[in-house]
Amino acid sequence: AQSVTQLDSQVPVFEEAPVELRCNYSSSVSVYLFWYVQYPNQGLQLLLKYLSGSTLVKGINGFEAEFNKSQTSFHLRKPSVHISDTAEYFCAVNRNSGGSNYKLTFGKGTLLTVNP
Amino acid sequence: KAGVTQTPRYLIKTRGQQVTLSCSPISGHRSVSWYQQTPGQGLQFLFEYFSETQRNKGNFPGRFSGRQFSNSRSEMNVSTLELGDSALYLCASSRGIPGNTIYFGEGSWLTVV
Numbered sequence: 001a002q003s004v005t006q007l008d009s010q011v012p013v014f015e016e017a018p019v020e021l022r023c024n025y026s027s028s029v030s031v032y033l034f035w036y037v038q039y040p041n042q043g044l045q046l047l048l049k050y051l052s053g054s055t056l057v058k059g060i061n062g063f064e065a066e067f068n069k070s071q072t073s074f075h076l077r078k079p080s081v082h083i084s085d086t087a088e089y090f091c092a093v094n095r096n097s098g099g100s101n102y103k104l105t106f107g108k109g110t111l112l113t114v115n116p
Numbered sequence: 117k118a119g120v121t122q123t124p125r126y127l128i129k130t131r132g133q134q135v136t137l138s139c140s141p142i143s144g145h146r147s148v149s150w151y152q153q154t155p156g157q158g159l160q161f162l163f164e165y166f167s168e169t170q171r172n173k174g175n176f177p178g179r180f181s182g183r184q185f186s187n188s189r190s191e192m193n194v195s196t197l198e199l200g201d202s203a204l205y206l207c208a209s210s211r212g213i214p215g216n217t218i219y220f221g222e223g224s225w226l227t228v229v
Contacts, residue, residue, distance in 0.1 A: 032215045043120070043206055043220035051215045090159065096214050102172045103149060104218060106159040 002027040002093045006107035014115050015083055021076040021110045023091030031093040033074040034104065035065055038088045047089075050074065051096075061085070086114045118142065120221035122207050128227045134195040137224045141188050141209030148190040149218070150182060153204040162205075165190055166212045197228045 007022040025031065032051050036044040048059025055067040065076045074091060088111050092104040121140040129135050141148050149164035149172075161174040165184035182192040188209075194201055204223045210216040 034218075036220075041222075043222040044208075046217055046219070049215075049217065092159075094214055094218075102147065102164045102166070102212070102214070103161040103174070104151075104159075105161070108158045 002031060002095060002105045004091050004093055004105055004107035006089075006091055006110050008110050009108065010111045010113065012113045012115060013081055016080045018079050019077065019081050019085075019112065021089050021091075021112065023074045023076065023107060025072050025074065025091070025093050027072075027093060027095060030096050032096050033065075033067060034092040034094065035059065035063070035074070035076050036090045036092060036106075037061075038090065038109075040087075044090065047076070081112070081114045083114050083116060085112060087112060120207055120209050120219050122205075122221040122224050124224060125222065126225045126227075128229060129197050131197055131199060131228055133197050134193060135197060135226060136191055136193045137205055137207075137226075139190045139192075139207030139209075139221060141190070141207075142219055145209035145211055145219075146188055147210045147212030147216075148184055148188060149208045149210075150190070150192050151206045151208065151220075152176075153206060153223070154202075159206070162192065194226075199228050202226060202228045 003026045005024045034049045035047040048057045050067045058064045088109045091107040123138045147166045150162040164172045168184045179195045184190045206223045208218045208220045210218045
């Protein structure tokens with residue numbers, strides 16, 4: 001089975017500051033990794049995903065994430081945040097083989113609050 | 117291109133009743149999955165359908181069921197509602213291959229009173 005740990009439940013930052021949202025995963029098999037964002041009263045929107053290849057993945061809205069296999073981490077970063085980035089962010093994994101590879105396993109989420 | 121559409125968006129039910137939620141996937145997507153989101157448990161996988169067949173099921177009681185139609189539209193049903201079933205139910209669609217982007221709808225907010 002896979003599991004995802006998002007190390008911070010809440011991250012407050014000031015506008016234009018950099019931010020890192022941390023995600024660690026556990027899995028006995030290879031996985032694909034995803035970051036989703038959820039704005040209030042909305043569904044989830046994909047920010048970026050890692051399937052293979054370059055460990056640095058760039059996504060929408062200026063976000064990027066780095067896959068680190070040895071540390072089983074997939075931290076999300078943005079060099080300068082905006083008020084509009086205030087939302088909840090979810091890290092998720094999807095095993096890339098086997099019978100249960102049609103579902104996402106999510107972390108508990110990190111609430112990013114950007115203050116003026 | 118239309119996104120994943122869920123109906124109804126909001127509903128209130130009484131304990132013991134049953135409810136049916138509907139989902140229309142993105143055109144061309146044959147995989148539809150359902151997730152329950154609550155403040156306490158977070159996002160939990162319910163089940164996934166591909167071409168009318170359930171391929172995977174989460175750890176939920178038998179009161180939770182679903183189905184997929186030949187046009188890929190899906191419904192999920194919850195019978196004998198309990199207060200703890202109050203949640204946001206999210207439908208998602210994809211082309212059904214691991215690694216494919218999974219697109220989510222805006223969800224159906226269910227309140228059980």
